Amino acid sequence: MSEVVAVIDYGMGNLHSAGKALEKVANGQTIIITGDPDQVRAADRVVFPGVGAIRDCIAVLKDTGLDQAIRDVAKAGKPLLGICVGMQAMMARSEENNGVDCLGIFDGQVTFFGEQFSDTGARLKVPHMGWNQVQQGMAHPMWAGIDNHARFYFVHSYCVTGLPDEAVAGRCDYGLSFAAAAVQGNVFAVQFHPEKSADAGLTLLENFLRWKP
Amino acid sequence: MGLAKRIIPCLDVDAGRVVKGVQFVDIRDAGDPVEIAKRYNDAGADEITFLDITASHQERDTTLHTVEQIASQVFIPLTVGGGVRALEDIRNLLNAGADKVAINSAAVHNPEFVREAAERFGSQCIVVAIDAKKVSAESDTNRWEIFTHGGRKPTGLDAVEWARKMTDYGAGEILLTSMDRDGTKNGFDIALTRAISDAVPVPVIASGGVGNLQHLVDGVQQGGADAVLAASIFHFGEYSVQEAKEFMQSAGVEMRLG
Numbered sequence: 001m002s003e004v005v006a007v008i009d010y011g012m013g014n015l016h017s018a019g020k021a022l023e024k025v026a027n028g029q030t031i032i033i034t035g036d037p038d039q040v041r042a043a044d045r046v047v048f049p050g051v052g053a054i055r056d057c058i059a060v061l062k063d064t065g066l067d068q069a070i071r072d073v074a075k076a077g078k079p080l081l082g083i084c085v086g087m088q089a090m091m092a093r094s095e096e097n098n099g100v101d102c103l104g105i106f107d108g109q110v111t112f113f114g115e116q117f118s119d120t121g122a123r124l125k126v127p128h129m130g131w132n133q134v135q136q137g138m139a140h141p142m143w144a145g146i147d148n149h150a151r152f153y154f155v156h157s158y159c160v161t162g163l164p165d166e167a168v169a170g171r172c173d174y175g176l177s178f179a180a181a182a183v184q185g186n187v188f189a190v191q192f193h194p195e196k197s198a199d200a201g202l203t204l205l206e207n208f209l210r211w212k213p
Numbered sequence: 214m215g216l217a218k219r220i221i222p223c224l225d226v227d228a229g230r231v232v233k234g235v236q237f238v239d240i241r242d243a244g245d246p247v248e249i250a251k252r253y254n255d256a257g258a259d260e261i262t263f264l265d266i267t268a269s270h271q272e273r274d275t276t277l278h279t280v281e282q283i284a285s286q287v288f289i290p291l292t293v294g295g296g297v298r299a300l301e302d303i304r305n306l307l308n309a310g311a312d313k314v315a316i317n318s319a320a321v322h323n324p325e326f327v328r329e330a331a332e333r334f335g336s337q338c339i340v341v342a343i344d345a346k347k348v349s350a351e352s353d354t355n356r357w358e359i360f361t362h363g364g365r366k367p368t369g370l371d372a373v374e375w376a377r378k379m380t381d382y383g384a385g386e387i388l389l390t391s392m393d394r395d396g397t398k399n400g401f402d403i404a405l406t407r408a409i410s411d412a413v414p415v416p417v418i419a420s421g422g423v424g425n426l427q428h429l430v431d432g433v434q435q436g437g438a439d440a441v442l443a444a445s446i447f448h449f450g451e452y453s454v455q456e457a458k459e460f461m462q463s464a465g466v467e468m469r470l471g
Contacts (some may be wrong), residue, residue, distance in 0.1 A: 016310040020285040052335040118215070125416045125439055127337055127385050131217045131259055131469040151217060151469045153290060155312075155337045155385075173215055196290045196312060198254065 002028050005209065006043035008070070008086075009035040010050075010060045018049040018083065021195035025206040037069035045209065046073045049195075050085030054110065054158070055097035057089055067103060074105050074187050079211045082189030087182065088158060090189050096158050106182055106189070108163040116175020124175045127157045134170040134180045134192070142169070142181075142188050142207045150200045152180070152192035159191060186213035217469040218433050218461065219259035219440035220454055221292075221418060222447045224249060227266050229275040247282045253447070254287045256454040257471055261287065262315070262388075262442060265295030277309040284310020294342055294388070303330055307338065315388055317342040318361045321368055324382060331383025336415075341384040345372035345405055346392040355404050364392035372405070373412045380413045387413060388442065391421040398424025398445075406436030418442050426452060426460040433466050 005026070007019050015033050022031045032039065040046055048070060050057055061067040070090075073080050082090045094100045094110035102110070116124040131151040136143050159178035169188065170181035182189045188208065194201035225232050230244040250261050263283070265276045273296070280293055293306050294315025303314050320327050320341050331339045344364055349356035357372035376387050389409050391402035401419045410417045419438035423429060423446055432438045446452050455471070462468045 016281070016284055016308065017288075017312065020310070021288050023285075024288070051337060053332075123414070126414055127416070128216065129337070129386065129416050130219050130439065132215060154216075155290075157336070193290075196288060198289050202288060 002030050003044040004042070005029050005031050005045045005047065006040050007031065007033045007047045007049065008040055008066060009033045010057065010064060010066055011035065015049060017193075017195040018047060021202060021205055022047065022209070025202050026209060027206075029209055035064060035066065037065040040066065040069040041072050041076075043073075043078070045079045045081075046070070047081045047083065047208070048086035048089070049083040050087075050089060052085060053097055054085060054088055054094045054102070055100050057085055058100055058102060061089070061103075070103060071105065077186045077213065079208060079213055080187045081208050082187070083195070084156060084191060084193055087189035087191055088160060090182075090187070091160055094158060105187060106160075106163060106167060106184060108160045108167070108179065108182065110158050111161050112158055113175065118175065127155055128159070128174045129155045131197075132172050132174060132180075132192075134172055136170050137165075137168045137181075138183075140169055140183060140188075141211050142183070142204060144207050145203050146200050146207075152190075152194065152197040152200055154180075154192045156191060215467065217259070217467050218438075219418075220257075220429070220457055220461075220468075221260045221262050221440055221442045222253045222258050222454065223262040223264060223420070223442050223444045225264050225266050225444070226276065226279065228272045229279050232266070246279050247286060250283045250287045250291075253454060254289055257458060257469070258289065258454050259440070259469060260290040260292060262292045262294065263311075264315075265293060267296065277305055280306060280309040280311050292340055292388075294340070298326075300330060300333055303334055303338075307334065311338075313338045313340050313386070315340040315342040317344070320379060321359060321361055321370070324378065327379055327384055328382040331385070336383045336385035339384050340386045340388050340418075341376075341379040342388040342390065343372060343376060343379070343409070344390050344392050345402075345409075347402070347405070355408065357405050357408070360392055364395070373408050376409045376413050380415050384415060386416045386418065388418045388420060389438075394422025395420075397422050400424060400428040401432040401436055401438070401441075403431060403436045406432060406438050410437035410439075416440065426457050427464075429457055430461050430464040430466060433461070434464070
């Protein structure tokens, strides 16, 4: 039986992109898009994408029981990939929307970029939008075939900070240094959008489908 | 090293067909937006903007189908604009695979629409498109106004104030078109681009007037744009996206190169 990869649908994100990109790189796996916590638990691999505001995201996850399903997947040792707000939701807490408690899978914080300035003193635009470089913090199967400092597509106004060094799989600089990728055992999370990052992003998704943590 | 400036080719699409002709060598169907989007993706475009100029409402489904097809084959960000008037339009486009939607005249008619859209879907996917035209005399301080209906109808709105208001309302990006320069190939309106870019905290895409590669550099270095949008210089094969990126990089603009 082929492996099932569940893309979590909590009714807010543009799931078409993540699903289509996974289908593009799938090698025999079946990609399903689901909001059913039991289907998420039963899947062999889980992708948790996200856009929008964190308060709404966490509220929907709690209402649907998906919050527990995601924690269960993390505990069960199955490969779990968080994308963008999905990554942020995995942290302990976000300061967006006047402060929101998140899933607490990682011991990190989500903070606003605030007023950041470039080396030349120019005020940096927020959202941080476009192609920025990711400095890989470690050798990891998820980075296989991807150049260190490869560019990925970002679009976000909040970023993850305060993670312990060993959990920072990649860093990005935009006025401040933040976690572009986080790792903890079977859980990998990225602030950028691999499904929108052309070849580098597709390679990362392909790596995820092969990853055996 | 850091965030790269973006090059965004723009496709005008009418009922599922690219208009204003795209003249790539060896392209099978110059009117097929999916094939053209794929070509731009392969050429290193950083994003694609798709401007829907379909007049009739019935043919909107064609647009959604086209967006769906592009999004399943092109894995870079896709912005869709044209005729976005209701939250329903935005939801349909995002569900079809658009990453951002551009709101133009609907924002002028009802600014609250932008606020509702940003609250509902997040600022990251709400682009406000601004068509501005210079209304001050040459000897006076620069002043630009918002125009609708393809630059024919003045609104009395000051472009800089309007841009600021739209970002206050939650726009995550501004797509700025100079109606004076659009189609002229004389380069961006640099003063306008600089005025808007300095006024708003979000990224600004410069549009209107690109005739050569130096114009792209000027838009970024003098105008302060975060991204540059162009149609005809790429469509007619005068320059490839890759050439444009290399030119900009050698002029000192940080770019994403293959």
